[in-house]
Amino acid sequence: MSEVKTVENMVSITIDGTEYKAKEGEYILNAARANDIFVPAICYLTRCSPTLACRICLVEADGKQVYSCNTKVKEGMEVTIDTPNILEERRAIMEVYDVNHPLQCGVCDKSGECELQNYTLELGVDSQSYMIPDTKREVANWSSVLHYDPGLCIVCERCTTVCKDMIGDAAITTTKRGGADLDKAYKETMPKDAYSMWNKLQKSVIAPSNGTDETNCSDCGECVAVCPVGALVSRDFVYQSNAWDLKRVPAVAAHSSDGAQIYYEVKPTSIEDRTEKIFRITNEWSYVSLDGSARFAYDFQNTTATKDKAAFDAAIEAFKKAETVRFNAMITNEEAAMLQTLKEKMGLKLYNLEVRAFQKFLNHYEAASGNALWSTDTDAIMKKSDFVISIGAALRNDSPAMKYAFNNVQKMNKGAGLYFHPVGDTLIPTFGKNVEIFNHKVGLEEAALYLVLDLFADKEKLPSEVKDYIESFKTTETKTIKEKVEKTVKEMVLNEETGEEEEVSKKVKEMVEKEITVSTNGLIDLLGGDASKFDDVFAKMMKKKENFSMMLGEDLYYHDKAENIAKLVALVEATCPINVVMTPPKSNALGVALICELDDAPSGYTVGYNENGDFKLSALGTGDLDMPAMNQQEGTLCNIGKRLLPTNAAVEYNGYELNDLMKVLVGAPELTIDWTATLPKERGFKGIEFDALTNSFDNDGTDNRGYVLETSNVETELPEVEKCDENAVLEGDIAYRCNPARQFNDFTDKSHEIFEAFALYASVEKAESLGDKVEVVFENGSITLDVVADAKMTGDIVKVPDYRAAEGVYDLFGESRYKTVTLRKA
Amino acid sequence: MGETVVDLLPEVTWVGVLIKAVLILAIISALAGFGTFIERKVLAFMQRRLGPMHVGPYGLLQIAADGIKLFTKEDIIPQNANKFIFKIAPVITAATAFIALSAVPVFPDFTIPEFIPVLGGVFVPSIASDLNIGILFVLGMMAAGLYGPLLAGMSQANKWGIIGAARTAVQFLSYEVVTGLSILAPIMLVGSLSFVDFNNYQHDEGVWMMFYQPVAFVLFLIAGFAETNRTPFDLLEHEAEVVSGYATEYSGMRWGMFFIGEYANMITISVIASIVFMGGYNPETMLFGFSIGWLLIMLKIAFFFFLMLWVRASWPHIRPDQLMWLCWKVLMPLALINILITALVVMV
Amino acid sequence: MSLEQFKNRNVGVQNYTTLDVGVSPTTNKAKFVQFITRAVKGELFVGLWVTGKAMFKALFQGDMHTVKYPFEKMPISPRYRAIHDMLRLLESGSYRCIGCGLCEKICISNCISMDTRYDENQRKEVSEYTINFGRCIFCGYCAEVCPELAIVHGPRYENASEQRAGFSLFEDMLTPIDKLNLQQEYDGFGAISPNADENIKQTPLAY
Ligand code: SF4
Ligand code: SF4
């Protein structure tokens, strides 16, 4: 392991006469914000690139007027926020924003939390000097969740920016509005910046970037979150409630392992029904970005629960009789600790298919590397890294945080990326110019890691067998190529395997042939790349790169040779300047992995907690005893950032909790959250009481939520790794256990704003060949699914979702994530 | 003593007297009720209000409604009260008031028509019992009425009651003196204690007594107000000072009896004043060939009654000390002087 | 502050005028004289005259002041704050209320509750609106804050009810559509000031 420790260089700048420290290379705006100084700014989004749409962030730096959102601080810089000229510009800009802005604040969903209003008031705009005929712009629904009212839009481009720079979909963009031209006279009379800003504003409006009426994006709703006015609103929320009526409950997004910060916003359902309902989810969008499940899968609470004594007694009996408790990752640390206690005191087996493989992998990793947990997190990657490698993760589906980080690195850090995955995804290449995709055959993840070793490892440090093994892939051959390089004919050719267009050079026969020696890296060919060109591409990718990171996904945990992979990861960390992050599969998988000793197989009478079982505890309201759903309980979750995060109850729950069962079974403290401090210290927990956990961000984006788990770092020998098993490659029709984006479990499924179907997802061509419905036959059973074409998928591998516990997809896939299956039309 | 009108009339039988007594009881009780109605109306008018309007035409049946209410109300007797006395006190008030009326001529004599079975032909006199000491009896009876409020106030174990009772004793006893002295002068002139003689005297003289005896008249009126516990001398139960005075703990019909007693007394005083000072009834006063004597005395009584209400609407009440000052230092000396002068005149 | 100081503290500006009440007689003789003069001057009869005149006027000159409520009602001031009315636009009959929720927010006793929705015409529509008159203190803030002059205090002040919570629904308060022509504009609490026009700044308009 060789973490590149970049000591942040601090410079001093003077803002309005007071001296402050700022990070070198930071924008003036961010430096000011980090020091709690207010500089007006509308269009700039922290963590995204400046768009210079609003120009209100004008400041004077060293005597020159600059935009604070895109001017970096320099040592000794003198910044003045307000000068008469700047104030005049700003006021003019705000007046222009107010030109023809509909006077419907009364009904606007922003309900006063509007930046347009705020800045209009801040700059004291009490009269209007400009005018232009208005253009009629139609309200549009862009997707199942996005509602756009262009009349309100101030074309700040925050939505498009976040979509491109953070989310990666780049699904919306500015387009022509067809508005009237500005009166030329304004050019002379108006402040300069205000005029040019208006000129742009008057011509533009936002629209889906694919030219249709639908964004066809991942429906994360982040554009809604960043919109400073009421132009973009979630469809379900339009005109439902005023912001001030909603009570914000700070919580953690429950579904993916991102553990993103969210607020449940609740108020009574209606006049007749005074029980509280979650109306929407909001987030601190400057510091976290949510995925669709975090933002829209919120109404999964167990509403029908009551204190059913009979069911409770039956549950007690069931536990007494049970040999196994089956559960999944959708569980708080506290509950996990309860189950572990049951294991210790009653000898129950803990069976958790979602987490077991991950736990084993972590154990292997710890054994090999001496580190209990991975070395970096997605936030750090976004902030620092300029080269990311992703192996074994379906980025779009598995881990939104990793997807955002991968994308953000390309956009913000002028980064480069390597993406290894068997399933082709058309979105990933669009993240940046320097993204190289390897759609390798299923089972070759080891090869990918060897390639990483080859590319990045300090060869001195590598064990000689490994070095030799890697060298064994390299061949030097004499090739006949055309002599005149400039006559090379380049062509776009459809790569059969990935369905992607690739640039291929062809030899022209008429040319004079010449023999040269070229060395070929067999690993690249093995992984489905083009060895002949990779060297050049890689050289370009590596230009000016300093900070490398690698993201590992669920595929690796379920790999047949997971242990070897874990060792390889350890080896990569030990020999390459690469930091690693792993995504825990779903929700609180990390917490469960750390707290529970899971068993490999169930036996006897089984109690299922949100899972199948002989007796079912269920937060879905479908089991034998009701349990609180994640939005109905207090507790903590662990996320990909290796943090323990507190979450709170947003809506009422009237039934029994697991802790009530514990009290009867083995004795337990009064409240579930009394368990928080008892979480195992040897696994990195800190023994802090729930109520003492913090839950906030600093102005400069420092995350203070909960605490970071302590990781042990033990010096270990370099692990002995095995060679890549090329025979493990799967052939034929392959099913991949992978959920559509936004679906993670039964709870996302239950939420009314999540529409992704439980179906077989396939690339367009594959879907065509499969027909409407197909039976997927596994060795140990089959499942019949509708076929859905996913335009962003390429290749022949089909995705089978696992988010419905009752469908038993985990059982079908067993210990792996890929299976050779027979696809029968049904 | 000369021949009275009564002597000229048919014989007074006990049946007649009984009927008369029942009549008085019934009619005066009803009149007392009606009095409350009139009082409320008159006060209302003087304050530019309408008064009771909703029960019956112009609110006439309000009396009935109030009666029903009073009869059906719970009769509460305080725990620490002397129960027996508490119970009979209102009866004393009512009874003395009515007994006093027995010696006062109310309504003309009449004979029950022959066609009515059983009672047909019975003569009903105008006075239930024409005592030759009529005035004395009436005043005495009214004075005895003092026991009602006094006992009521003392028996109810309530400080307001006690104060009310004390005021009763002081006020009634004091003003009894003025009443007596003031009416002494007319008596000296007439030389009889019978109301009939008063009536006849004025008829014979052709002048109302009030012109012979203006001072006595005024004194009598003032004392009458005090005796009947009317504003401006309503100290016995003045709400602003003693809640309801002697009647504080009373409710329902018992309280109602005080009320009836008070109104009966008001009528009595009005009648006495009419007969003694304002010429009484003169059966020979004719209008268009009808005897309107009775009508006239009705009007006179009504005027006095109205006067009481009018005064109530107009004047504030006075303090107890002022009341006593007035009685002993002003009214009584005046009355004595009046008697002396009258005596001198009569002697001369 | 000591009790003494407290009692002697100077409350406000002492700008009272003292009426000339004369001097009260002190000696008995003086009192008697006063008594006699007052009696002879007929002050008492002045009192009787006043009430008598009032009665005469009331009975015969129609100067009766009783209002036979509830058969007869006094006109109330437009500033009176009684049960709320929800008004409609006179031209179209549409609700004036745009569902902005300001009244709900400002309500000091938290007795307004409303549901809104996105209607077929892409507008915000109030789907239900209630006021709990058991809690309302008739402060008028809702009427004052309403940007549309939609909620006003109407003239209905008879709000006795059998229960402490008494809810009025939207339709109870809304001007019935067939009575639209009877809808009164309201110039009491929350109405725009007569000089509102003067307070508006001119804005260049491009249409
Ligand atoms: S976006 Fe909404 S709240 Fe903001 S100014 Fe426009 S209408 Fe008003
Ligand atoms: S929709 Fe919102 S975020 Fe997007 S450009 Fe318009 S105002 Fe800005």
Ligand code: SF4
């Ligand atoms: S009058 Fe006052 S208390 Fe009543 S609803 Fe309006 S704001 Fe609320």
Ligand code: SF4
């Ligand atoms: S303030 Fe007026 S417009 Fe707004 S919701 Fe209330 S009644 Fe409707």
Ligand code: FES
């Ligand atoms: S914030 Fe800098 S231009 Fe908008």
